[in-house]
Amino acid sequence: MANSSPSRPIYIPNQISDPNYIRIFDTTLRDGEQAPGAALNGKQKLDIAKSLAKLGVDIIEAGFPSSSKDDFEAVRIIAKEVGNLIDENGYVPVICGMARCTRADIDMAWEALKWAKRPRVLTFIATSEIHMKYKLRKTKEQVLQIVREMVSYAKSLGFVDIEFGAEDAARSEMEFLCQVFSESLKGGATTLCVADTVGNLLPTEFEEFIAAVKANTPGIDNAVISAHCHNDLGQASSSAITGAIAGARQLEVTINGVGERAGNASLEEDGVLKHRSTYEILSPEDIGLARSSEPAFVLGKLSGRNGLKSRLSKLGYELDNELDDIFQRFKAAAAKNKYLSDDDIKALVSNENFQPQVCWSLGDVQVTCGISGLSTATVKLIGVDGTEHVASSVGKGFIDASYKAIDLIVKLPVTLVECSTNSVSKGTEAIASTKVVVQEEKIHKSTQTSNNGLNAPCTFSETSEGTDIIASSILAYLSALNKVMSSSGIP
Known part of the structure; x- marks a missing residue:
């Protein structure tokens, strides 16, 4: 077996002098x-x-x-x-x-x-x-x-x-x-x-x-x-x-x-998209279970263009000219994350089609939280015209309270799809990375179609990093809301 002892045979690519060495x-x-x-x-x-x-x-x-x-x-x-x-x-x-x-x-x-x-x-x-x-x-x-x-x-x-x-x-x-x-x-x-x-x-x-x-x-x-x-x-x-x-x-x-079961090839790019039996030796039907309409594979940094295109098609997006740009954004995002969810992929499509304006910026925030009492947050936002707006709210935690206070000011019809915070370094001054995914509600765009030609709400994602987890969480949410407002044409 492999070791660093003198018994290791001299390396020759096509032969091993010791018949017992592996x-x-x-x-x-x-x-x-x-x-x-x-x-x-x-x-x-x-x-x-x-x-x-x-x-x-x-x-x-x-x-x-x-x-x-x-x-x-x-x-x-x-x-x-x-x-x-x-x-x-x-x-x-x-x-x-x-x-x-x-x-x-x-x-x-x-x-x-x-x-x-x-x-x-x-x-x-x-x-x-x-x-x-x-x-x-x-x-x-x-x-x-x-x-x-x-x-x-x-x-x-x-x-x-x-x-x-x-x-x-x-x-x-x-x-x-x-x-x-x-x-x-x-x-x-x-x-x-x-x-x-x-x-x-x-x-x-x-x-x-x-x-x-x-x-x-x-x-x-x-x-x-x-x-x-x-x-x-x-x-x-x-x-x-x-x-x-x-x-x-x-x-x-x-x-x-560890490893993907289809070890010598990318699962979503090579076989399953074309014919399930290339990698699937047992089907759900074989043991009395139902399958979803499409193979459920995870998209990550090693995924290919065909895998992304297939997932986009499943989600209702038929893209041709935009696919190259979205694929490059996908590879960049996948390099930072372990895998991309459907909401992430929707956000890639939505984010590709415009450059957001800064409608609201963070002026200040103060939060109070504890084990026995409700968390409270007071947020000051600065509008595009420079005016200051202050609101306070309570919530189940400082993030919940802060987001509710922001909602009182911005009054934007959105649904929070995901909010996740991770530490990207170690120590008491660790950098926190917050990812937020929001989906607009079909109020302001009821007669419009989304950028891909489908009458469906758009999804937007944003991330923010910093040593202050409170500021990181608020900035990510605020940036996502700015994207929604820019896309919808809301002043």
Whole structure:
């Protein structure tokens, strides 16, 4: 197993001198981050990568460079810093990045990873009949040609350590899978990843599957077999072990088993939108339950344009020219949040169509709160004409009291959809971030249509940060109200 002891064999990409040694490939920073709510910023990724290196992990999959600018930068920094950390025994971890079998993805991976002493690209494509038919919409011959060209292209850029991954390998036709693996080896692949993408095989079946791949793939003796197992049926760890028994000498894992079940691809961009069975091995109907009209997937920083477009369509927005701008705003917002709700996405659409004017600004606020008594708030707002307005109210907490006092002044027909406050730093002077989402009531715009052409109320969101949680909460709410007033044309 991975460790930092002198017994670790000298690293050679396509072979392991010790037949009992198993490489550990950690994909916490890529597959793990695809778990809902598991988004990480660049500093967190770098810290985790450094910890993984201290643990003696052989290969650290740092991310998916082409998925976003932030992910590219995180992979580049990890490649530069962690990819050049040499331990007391002279070992430096391999830094890997994922890439689809496209030139653009592989180019991005090389630009991010070339700084590491041992860069590796993991380029992948689906090989099961169901994925090729419904997701890729390609024939076997086309997939084979793509593998030939893209693995060779990765080698031509300078990658000497190339992992080729067969997505949904466990549901692929064995003869074809072995043919694909063989072509990748001819192109320069040094590791072959057998992915049980939907976790549908029992451990004994996965052991037999690995054995069959090993026995029927020409040239496989000059490569390392990797097992990438998912936990849909609670068998991931057991299957990985049986895969090692059958000859796999690299196991792909995440810390605490975190990760999206469709580990080798983005769930909402690749299969489920086109055909549920590409990733869904059991349907709600199979066990007597009803399903919603659409797959309920979470949108986050690794989500793609198709996923966003599908969610917008579900919410009633049919956008063409505006989609590029909204997608860029979506990626920026997702980089700051773990995931985006439907209300967040509605707000993206509403916010895209105008620049709000400052109708009301905060003059002052005083609050009183305690355990036994009601909270009270007195708020002074300054109007656009410079006049001051003061109102007081009581509430169930200082935020409730403050918002009610603001409502007495502004008198705007809105519904508070969400108000959440989080600490973004530590200590008694921690910075508080408040997010507010409001929805206008259809009073002032009853004869109008919303910006997307639908007669529906618009939703607006705003955030504010500061060391004063009271001021942060009030400023976020006030900014959201200003957006509503600007959109509605209210003076």
